[in-house]
Amino acid sequence: MNAVNPGRKLALAGQALLLILLYLFLYFPIFYIMYLSFVENTVWPFPPEYTLEHYINLLTLDNFHQGLVNSLIIGIGTGLLSTLFATMAAIGLLKYQSRWRGLLMIFYLAPLFVAHILIGISSLIFNKAILGLPGNLLSAIIANATYATAFAFLVIVAQLARYDWRLDDVAMVFGATPAKTFREVTLPNIWPAIFGGFFVGFILAFNNLEISFYNLGAIPTLPTIAWGTLRHGIKPELYALASIVNAFIFLILIILYFLLKMGFLKLDIKDR
Amino acid sequence: MLFFFVLPLLTTVVISFWRTESYTIIHDWNIDNYVVLLTKHTYLVFLGRSILMATAVTLISLIYSWPIAYFIAYAGGRYKLVLVLLTSAPFFTGIILRVTALQQIFGPIGIINTALINLGLKPINAFMYSNFASGMGLVYLWIPFMILAIYLSLLNFNFDLLEVAKVNGASPIKAFFEVTLPLNWIGTAVGIVLVFVPTLAASITPRFLGGVNGALFGNILAHQFGATGTWALGSAMGVVLFFVSIIAIFLVWKTVDLRRSGFTGGDI
Numbered sequence: 143m144n145a146v147n148p149g150r151k152l153a154l155a156g157q158a159l160l161l162i163l164l165y166l167f168l169y170f171p172i173f174y175i176m177y178l179s180f181v182e183n184t185v186w187p188f189p190p191e192y193t194l195e196h197y198i199n200l201l202t203l204d205n206f207h208q209g210l211v212n213s214l215i216i217g218i219g220t221g222l223l224s225t226l227f228a229t230m231a232a233i234g235l236l237k238y239q240s241r242w243r244g245l246l247m248i249f250y251l252a253p254l255f256v257a258h259i260l261i262g263i264s265s266l267i268f269n270k271a272i273l274g275l276p277g278n279l280l281s282a283i284i285a286n287a288t289y290a291t292a293f294a295f296l297v298i299v300a301q302l303a304r305y306d307w308r309l310d311d312v313a314m315v316f317g318a319t320p321a322k323t324f325r326e327v328t329l330p331n332i333w334p335a336i337f338g339g340f341f342v343g344f345i346l347a348f349n350n351l352e353i354s355f356y357n358l359g360a361i362p363t364l365p366t367i368a369w370g371t372l373r374h375g376i377k378p379e380l381y382a383l384a385s386i387v388n389a390f391i392f393l394i395l396i397i398l399y400f401l402l403k404m405g406f407l408k409l410d411i412k413d414r
Numbered sequence: 415m416l417f418f419f420v421l422p423l424l425t426t427v428v429i430s431f432w433r434t435e436s437y438t439i440i441h442d443w444n445i446d447n448y449v450v451l452l453t454k455h456t457y458l459v460f461l462g463r464s465i466l467m468a469t470a471v472t473l474i475s476l477i478y479s480w481p482i483a484y485f486i487a488y489a490g491g492r493y494k495l496v497l498v499l500l501t502s503a504p505f506f507t508g509i510i511l512r513v514t515a516l517q518q519i520f521g522p523i524g525i526i527n528t529a530l531i532n533l534g535l536k537p538i539n540a541f542m543y544s545n546f547a548s549g550m551g552l553v554y555l556w557i558p559f560m561i562l563a564i565y566l567s568l569l570n571f572n573f574d575l576l577e578v579a580k581v582n583g584a585s586p587i588k589a590f591f592e593v594t595l596p597l598n599w600i601g602t603a604v605g606i607v608l609v610f611v612p613t614l615a616a617s618i619t620p621r622f623l624g625g626v627n628g629a630l631f632g633n634i635l636a637h638q639f640g641a642t643g644t645w646a647l648g649s650a651m652g653v654v655l656f657f658v659s660i661i662a663i664f665l666v667w668k669t670v671d672l673r674r675s676g677f678t679g680g681d682i
Contacts, residue, residue, distance in 0.1 A: 154488075160478070164482055164557075171518065172515050175511075256659070263649070351508070352618070365509075368511060372517075383511075384514055399495075399496070
């Protein structure tokens with residue numbers, strides 16, 4: 143490719159070093175917490191005294207189960223809602239030419255540029271003061287879906303950009319109804335993208351504190367429990383909670399990664 | 415989307431012109447909230463501190479992200495996707511859990527200071543609930559966005575252009591500032607905004623990592639909806655925050671020159 147001279151080699155090595163430092167910076171705290179969740183002496187854990195006590199304490203915590211269930215409900219609800227919106231938006235935007243394309247794109251992505259705390263308080267105000275609704279899981283799902291849709295939209299658009307819409311036309315020419323075309327041609331081809339969008343929405347909402355908190359009031363979720371615990375000084379149960387959630391999320395990301403790879407593969411084969 | 419995103423924001427604007435008395439909102443048009451915000455010294459200090467913090471965090475992220483994104487895009491080869499996903503994976507584990515983890519490293523009794531004490535040295539004061547600590551926390555939280563934005567831009571960048579620049583006698587530094595940076599400025603600008611906006615509104619990180627002087631605008635904003643129940647004032651603060659974000663986005667957008675950034679208009 144390029145003739146590699148010593149100066150460039152040095153620069154690349156320097157950059158690689160920076161990348162490694164970044165990974166250390168990003169992952170050391172996460173893995174350190176996992177380590178702490180298994181040891182008795184959390185302040186200075188050398189040498190470690192291993193224990194599972196924190197996990198047992200966590201499981202017996204009052205509202206832990208309810209928080210977990212609520213977080214899952216919010217995550218799945220937001221995931222479904224935002225995937226639905228994002229898929230419709232992405233297909234509409236990519237399939238049909240429109241001179242509003244740029245404007246619509248900006249509109250769908252706008253929630254990315256608004257701070258979470260603002261989305262949280264504004265939907266709280268809207269629900270309570272205007273609609274007169276109390277905070278509940280549904281309003282939290284809807285509020286989370288505003289920005290989760292933007293993320294899901296990004297993921298889906300990035301992949302659908304490579305989809306050949308002429309396939310749909312072919313199906314239509316051969317007499318398929320629009321619904322049948324979508325079910326039998328479009329969907330099988332784009333499902334990895336949709337799946338990716340769902341997972342992104344799910345993870346974001348599952349972990350969200352600022353938006354959920356303002357919409358839920360006293361209803362616990364895992365992040366609000368974590369927040370409450372953190373406020374009253376760190377308790378080792380929090381390490382256990384963080385480790386479980388982190389492990390769970392990394393697992394999802396690994397699955398997602400392979401799905402993405404599969405998704406790309408599928409779309410690539412079709413390109414030929 | 416229109417209903418659940420735009421309408422709540424508009425409601426916030428409306429309420430910011432009302433007032434709250436003993437936890438109820440009174441429909442009484444006035445601009446007192448804004449007068450308070452713009453004349454009371456404390457609010458301006460908080461706002462200024464937030465803007466300063468957000469600028470610093472954005473700059474640090476920017477400077478650190480560029481070589482990393484460049485390296486992944488240029489030398490990543492077939493591992494590009496894994497490398498870049500590894501930088502953004504921590505983002506998905508949630509703010510609160512990441513702050514918890516950070517406290518264990520950089521907090522007053524985090525591993526670094528405990529190690530120093532155990533070795534008989536003085537603990538580092540900067541880690542004891544300071545603006546430095548919360549700044550570092552914010553970089554930790556939001557740098558993935560910056561890397562991702564620059565990386566995505568660099569993916570579409572033709573590195574052969576640099577060879578052309580070199581053949582024509584440009585030094586590497588000159589080639590970077592005259593070719594690479596301008597051609598990838600949109601991605602960089604998006605990254606800047608994506609880091610600046612959430613940092614400006616940060617309320618959790620400074621609360622747990624910042625010190626007595628560490629409270630930022632986001633903290634007192636959150637406070638209005640929690641303890642004091644002064645929603646109208648809080649709404650006004652939200653509006654102020656929103657406008658500062660918009661101004662920042664506008665300023666960044668002004669620097670984008672579509673013709674120079676290789677924008678063809680058609681793609682996406």
